[in-house]
Amino acid sequence: MQTRTLRLPRFLAGGRAALLVVVALLILLFVLGASVSDRFATTGNMLNVYEQSAGLALVSLGQTLTILTGGIDLSVGSVISLLSMLTSGLIAGDEAMVIPVVAGVLVLGALIGAANGVTIVATGVHPLIVTLGTGAIVQGVALLYGLGPVGSVPISFDAFAYGTFPGGISIGATVALALFLLVSFFLNNTRTGRRIYAIGDDPHAADLMGLPRRRILVGVYAASGFFAALTAVYLVSRFNVGQPYTGANYTLASITPVVVGGTMLAGGRGGVIGTLLGVYLVSLLNNTLNFLDISSHYQLVVQGLVIILAVSVYVEKQRGLA
Amino acid sequence: MKLGFFRFALCAATMLGAVHSGQAGPYEGAPRTFLFNPAQEICFKDTAEYKKDGPYVIGFSNAGLGDSWRVVMQHSLMKAAADHKDKIGQLIVTDAGHDDAKQVADIQDLMSRQVDLLIVSANTEQALDPAITRATERGIPVVMVDRRIASDNFVTFVTASDTMMGRLFAQWIVEKLDGQGNVIMLAGQAGSSPSEIRSRAAMQVFQQHPGIKILDTVYSDWSPVKGKQVMQAAIAKYGRDINAVWSAHGLQTPGSIEAFIEAGWKDGEIPPHTTSDVNGPLQMALQHKVPMLEVGYPPAMGGTAVEVALKVLEGAPVPCIYEINSQIATTDGDETASIRRDLPISEVVVPEGPADMLVTGGMGPDYNPTTFSVDYPR
Numbered sequence: 001m002q003t004r005t006l007r008l009p010r011f012l013a014g015g016r017a018a019l020l021v022v023v024a025l026l027i028l029l030f031v032l033g034a035s036v037s038d039r040f041a042t043t044g045n046m047l048n049v050y051e052q053s054a055g056l057a058l059v060s061l062g063q064t065l066t067i068l069t070g071g072i073d074l075s076v077g078s079v080i081s082l083l084s085m086l087t088s089g090l091i092a093g094d095e096a097m098v099i100p101v102v103a104g105v106l107v108l109g110a111l112i113g114a115a116n117g118v119t120i121v122a123t124g125v126h127p128l129i130v131t132l133g134t135g136a137i138v139q140g141v142a143l144l145y146g147l148g149p150v151g152s153v154p155i156s157f158d159a160f161a162y163g164t165f166p167g168g169i170s171i172g173a174t175v176a177l178a179l180f181l182l183v184s185f186f187l188n189n190t191r192t193g194r195r196i197y198a199i200g201d202d203p204h205a206a207d208l209m210g211l212p213r214r215r216i217l218v219g220v221y222a223a224s225g226f227f228a229a230l231t232a233v234y235l236v237s238r239f240n241v242g243q244p245y246t247g248a249n250y251t252l253a254s255i256t257p258v259v260v261g262g263t264m265l266a267g268g269r270g271g272v273i274g275t276l277l278g279v280y281l282v283s284l285l286n287n288t289l290n291f292l293d294i295s296s297h298y299q300l301v302v303q304g305l306v307i308i309l310a311v312s313v314y315v316e317k318q319r320g321l322a
Numbered sequence: 323m324k325l326g327f328f329r330f331a332l333c334a335a336t337m338l339g340a341v342h343s344g345q346a347g348p349y350e351g352a353p354r355t356f357l358f359n360p361a362q363e364i365c366f367k368d369t370a371e372y373k374k375d376g377p378y379v380i381g382f383s384n385a386g387l388g389d390s391w392r393v394v395m396q397h398s399l400m401k402a403a404a405d406h407k408d409k410i411g412q413l414i415v416t417d418a419g420h421d422d423a424k425q426v427a428d429i430q431d432l433m434s435r436q437v438d439l440l441i442v443s444a445n446t447e448q449a450l451d452p453a454i455t456r457a458t459e460r461g462i463p464v465v466m467v468d469r470r471i472a473s474d475n476f477v478t479f480v481t482a483s484d485t486m487m488g489r490l491f492a493q494w495i496v497e498k499l500d501g502q503g504n505v506i507m508l509a510g511q512a513g514s515s516p517s518e519i520r521s522r523a524a525m526q527v528f529q530q531h532p533g534i535k536i537l538d539t540v541y542s543d544w545s546p547v548k549g550k551q552v553m554q555a556a557i558a559k560y561g562r563d564i565n566a567v568w569s570a571h572g573l574q575t576p577g578s579i580e581a582f583i584e585a586g587w588k589d590g591e592i593p594p595h596t597t598s599d600v601n602g603p604l605q606m607a608l609q610h611k612v613p614m615l616e617v618g619y620p621p622a623m624g625g626t627a628v629e630v631a632l633k634v635l636e637g638a639p640v641p642c643i644y645e646i647n648s649q650i651a652t653t654d655g656d657e658t659a660s661i662r663r664d665l666p667i668s669e670v671v672v673p674e675g676p677a678d679m680l681v682t683g684g685m686g687p688d689y690n691p692t693t694f695s696v697d698y699p700r
Contacts, residue, residue, distance in 0.1 A: 037435070045434040052427050147541060148512035149448045158452045239422055239449035240472075243513055246449075249421060286424075290431040293700065296417040296424070 018262025018270075021313050022277040025306065026284060033288040040291050044168070051170035053283040054161070055234050056253060057276065058176050061183060062113075062227030063254040064275045065220045068187075070200040070267025071120065071127035073221065075135035076228040076254055079112055080247025082142040083232035088242040089151035098157065106229045112138065113225020117218030127221075135251070142244045149241040161238035172234055179227075180276045187271060196220060200267025256303075257282055260310045281306070349664040353645045355483040365642035367477050372463040373637030374438060377411030377699075380631055381432035385445035385469055385514070386420035389544045389573050391599060391621050392443075393691050394683045395468060399441070399624030401685070404698040409632055413698050420511070422449040429453050433462060439635055441627050442476075444469045446513035451475070463634050467627035469515045477634055480627045480644045482619045484516050487648065488523030488570075490661060491596040494615045495534075495566045497658035498594045502533040503565030506556050508578055510544045510570045516619070517541075520570045537564065542574035546602075549574030553581035566593045571619065572600030576677065579606045594656070602677030604667050607653050616651040616667060622684030649682065 034041035059076055066073040083105050090101045112134070119130045163171040187193035199206045199213050206213050231250065236242050257278030263270025285306060289299045351357075356364075380403070387393050396415070403413040414432060418425035425445050430453065432440060440462055444450035447470060454464055455475040464476040495505060505528065510517035521539070528534045537560050542549035549569075557564065569575045575597040582592045594613035597603040599620070607614035623646055630644050651670045652663045670681055683689060 039435050048430050048434045052430065162452060162456055238426060240452050241448040286427060287431055290416060290428060296419050
C-alpha cells in the first residue's frame with residue numbers, strides 16, 4: 001500500500017476539510033434562506049450579514065492565535081466589557097478625547113493580554129486557568145467601575161459599526177476582513193508566524209530547537225488582548241456606550257468560529273481564514289434562522305448542532321487522511 | 323373668617339374626595355399623567371409621511387421573554403394582531419434573549435425583510451439607540467413599547483408612565499418614613515429604560531429630603547430569585563437599618579420580602595415595599611402585614627402598541643409618549659398625604675391565584691400564559 005503524504009499550503013494545513021465543510025454549509029444555508037423568502041438572497045441582506053459579522057470576527061481573530069499555540073483566552077469577554085466601559089466612560093461625549101482614549105484602550109488591551117502571556121510562561125499554569133482567573137479579575141474591576149452603562153460617545157463614533165463605503169459595504173466588517181488577510185499573511189510568510197504554528201504543534205520540540213517560545217506566547221496573548229480591545233471599541237460604536245456585561249457572550253462565541261473553521265484546540269493546525277469563514281457561517285446562520293421565523297430558543301439549539309456537525313465531519317476527515 | 327371657612331370647606335372636600343376615591347373602585351378615566359400635565363403644549367407627532375395602504379407587515383423586536391410580565395405583554399401584542407387580521411398581513415416576532423447584540427441584528431434583519439413598521443421593546447436604552455436611530459433615518463416608523471431608547475428618534479413610546487411610578491413610589495416612602503430613614507433601591511435590569519427612568523425619577527424625590535439616605539442600589543434583573551439574593555446581601559450588610567425598600571416593579575418584590583422573613587423579621591416588622599402588577603407580593607403584604615404601595619404597569623400595553631402602530635400607518639397624529647392608565651393601590655392605613663389609592667390591595671389581590679400571575683394582565687379570566695395560543699397573521 002502506497003503511503004501518500006498530503007502537503008498543503010500552511011494556511012490550509014489541517015484545515016482543508018473544515019474549510020470545505022464550512023463552505024458547503026454556507027452554500028446550504030444560502031439556498032435554504034433563498035427558498036423561503038425572496039428578500040433573503042438580495043444584495044442588501046447579504047451586506048447586512050457581512051456587517052453583522054464584524055464584532056465576532058475581531059475577537060475571534062485574536063482567539064485563533066492563542067488556540068494555534070495550543071492555548072486559549074477565556075478573558076476576552078471581560079476585557080471587552082471593561083474596555084468598552086473605559087472607552088465611553090473616558091470619552092464622555094467629548095470629540096477631542098476620541099483618539100487618545102481609543103489609542104489608550106488598544107494599548108491597555110494589549111497590556112492585559114501580555115500580562116496573561118507573562119503569567120502563563122512564568123507559572124507554567126495552563127492558559128485556560130490563567131485566563132479564567134484574569135477574566136474574573138477584569139470583570140470585577142468592570143463592576144467596580146460601574147454597575148450600568150457608563151459615559152457616552154459622540155454620534156459620529158457610530159461610523160465604525162454602522163458606516164458604509166460606497167455601495168453599502170460596511171466599514172467595520174471590511175476593517176475586520178483586512179485584518180484577517182493581514183494576519184494570515186503574517187502567519188504564512190514571516191518567521192514569527194511559522195513559529196506560532198511550531199509552538200502549538202510541539203512545545204517541547206520548539207524549546208529544543210531554541211525557539212523563543214516565551215516571547216512568542218506573550219506576543220500572542222498581547223495580540224488577543226489587542227483584538228479584544230478593538231472589539232470593545234467596535235461594540236461601543238455599535239451600542240453608543242459600554243456596559244459591564246457587553247462582552248459576556250463573546251468568550252465562548254469567539255471559540256466557535258475558530259473550531260468550526262478547522263483550527264485544532266490542541267494547537268499547531270488551522271488558520272485565520274477558516275475562522276473568518278466560521279464567523280460568516282455564524283452570521284449567516286443567525287440571519288437565516290430569523291428569516292425562517294425560528295424562535296430564539298431553537299436558534300441556540302441549531303447553532304449548537306451546527307458546531308458539533310461541522311467539527312465532527314472535520315474530525316472524521318482528519319482520521320481518514322491520517 | 324371667610325378665608326378660614328373656605329379652607330375648611332376645601333379640606334373637607336379633599337377628605338370627602340379621598341374617602342370617595344377609596345370606594346370608587348378601579349380608575350377607568352383618562353391617564354392622569356395627561357390630565358395633570360401642567361405643560362400647555364403636548365408633543366404630538368405628525369405621521370402623514372408614514373401613511374400607506376395595507377395589509378401591513380409589522381415587525382416586533384422583543385428584548386426577551388425573561389420574566390412573566392414580558393410573556394403576557396407579547397401575548398397581548400399577538401392577540402391584538404389577531405384582532406386586526408383585516409389590516410395586518412404579517413406580524414414577525416423576534417426575541418433577542420436580553421442580548422443587545424442580538425437585538426441590533428434582529429432589527430437589521432427585520433429591516434432586511436422590509437417591514438412597514440417596527441415595534442421595539444429595547445433591551446437597554448442606550449445600546450439600542452444607534453440601531454433604532456438608523457431605522458428611523460431610513461424612513462421606517464418605530465413604535466417603542468415598555469422599553470424605550472435614550473434619544474427621541476422614534477414615532478411614539480407606549481408605556482404606563484415610568485416617571486410617575488418612580489416618583490409615586492419614592493414620595494410614598496418619604497411620607498411613610500416622615501422624611502427620615504434609610505432606603506434600599508431594588509432596581510430591575512441595569513440599563514433597561516423602565517429601571518433607569520423609574521430610578522432617576524425616584525431620586526428627584528429623594529434628593530429633596532436630606533433625611534432620606536439611599537443605603538445601596540441593587541439590581542434584581544426583574545427576577546424574584548436574584549432579588550432575594552441581592553436583598554439577602556443587603557440585609558446582611560445593613561440589617562435593621564433598612565427602613566424601606568423602593569422596588570422598581572413587583573417581579574422582584576417577593577424575593578425581597580422572603581429575604582426579610584428568612585432573616586428573622588416578624589409579621590408587621592418588615593419595612594414598607596413598593597410593587598407592581600404581580601399577585602405574589604400583594605398576597606405577602608396581606609399575610610405578613612407589610613405596608614405596600616402598588617402602582618400598575620399593565621402588560622396590556624403590548625396590544626396598545628399594535629393599535630398605535632395601525633394609527634401611525636394610517637397617518638393619524640399620535641402623542642410622542644402614549645401613556646396608559648395605572649391603578650394605585652395600598653394596604654389599609656398606608657395612604658399618605660400625597661398618595662391616595664383607587665383600590666385597597668385586598669381588592670386587587672387574587673387570594674387563591676398563583677403568585678406569579680399578573681393582576682393587571684387584561685387578557686381575560688380564562689387566560690393562562692403556558693397554554694395561550696392565538697392565530698395571528700404570520
